[in-house]
Amino acid sequence: MEATKAQVTGTLVGEISRIPGGERIRLCIQCGTCSASCPNANRMDHTPRKLIAMARAGMREEVLSSNSMWLCASCYLCTVRCPREIKITDIMHALECLSVRENVSSARTLTPTMYRSFSDFVYSIGSVPEPSFMILFYLLTNPLRAMRMIPMAFSLLTHGRMSIKARRLKPEAERQFKAILDKAEELGGI
């Protein structure tokens, strides 16, 4: 089955190069400017430079199940410095999407669940009410950790920085938004 899947989807590097922003991945000269610029590379399973090398070497599973792209904060420093003009941040986003789609996201980082909780709100109401989003995230990860957040939440509340009520679009606008996203879903990804 795996072989069939690889035949259908092609190689990892081929897939990335077809995604907007990923087309220059084959031009990487492995200089390591990206890794040296990345504020979070030291916590990644594989640095950005190595991740690109592994993707090109066809190490699909190792790449997609690593924590590397989930520690990318999208600061784009690697992207503006890359001498080959490779959009490394975009490649990180593409790897995240692939790892979600194939359900192999690293269990050693909470970022996939956090992103998922955020995106679920975007999809369902077109806006992200911060308290509800945080509560959902903690319920899905570790409700006990939420206890630590109570003093902070209280402080935000007393400083007028927490709205309990979510901003809602007008019903017809919400329907329109959903129709667009459902169509996007039907089109089957980028």
Place this chain on the structure above:
Amino acid sequence: MKYYTYFPGCSSSDGGAKAYGMSTEAVARALDVELIELEDWNCCGSTPYTSVDELASFCSSARNLALAEDKGLDLVTPCSACYVILSKTNSYLKEYPELRAKVDEALAAGGLEYHRTIKVRHLLDVFANDIGFDEIASKVKRNLGGLKVAPYYGCQVVRPGPSFDDPESPQSLDRLIECLGAEATPFPLKARCCGGSLIISEEDLALGLIRKLLDSASSNEAECIATVCPLCQTNLDVYQGRVNKKFKTSFKLPVLFFTQLMGLALGIDGKTLGLEKCIVSADKVLAKYVEI
């Protein structure tokens, strides 16, 4: 009077960065800038949506662009995350015909079309380049008297670009601060990352980044930090206590939106600017220079 379509973003409209929205609107009025809020805008999707479902994220962002096209005005947002997502969508729809075809098809399902005529702008760009430093300086009613401010740009306002300022050593906020009578301190980490939303999922990692920023600002004798992004403000202000606890530091640096500083200089009262919403209070520092 200058007119723009306004995209506040979730955080500045009614979220944790409400003070950003409040001060943005007050300052715009004082500068004869009319910000017309985009009706029924939806969340830009920010980094999370892009990282989970890229096509859906482009489509949700494109809906905002399509809605804005009716008016034909530049679309301005004070949020760096909204800015990077909306402008990336805008330029990718021009650059990648295959993506455009899919997005067009999805928009059509909602009865919309987007002809790619809109320009996406960050509020800092609009104030610095459309209004201009001289015009702002001429409207200053309360000179900020040498208040030492670390100009913090963060990442997404200047990167990936091409943008209105240098991607690594931007200057527009420095100049804006100076035209209010304040002093922009040297700030080597001015365009470095605060960790963004990773503060939620990877707190230890983000606290380390925030510490470096606070350290860089305070070692250059800044009395406060000015930011142009809701997420940066939240991380540096709300999590400052956690940084102090974790690293046994004693930072007490107020973190203000640049629009709050502008508002003070333009004579707007502190309440209208949402100054009391800072977790690390700015009152003491500001009181040395201006009446709040």
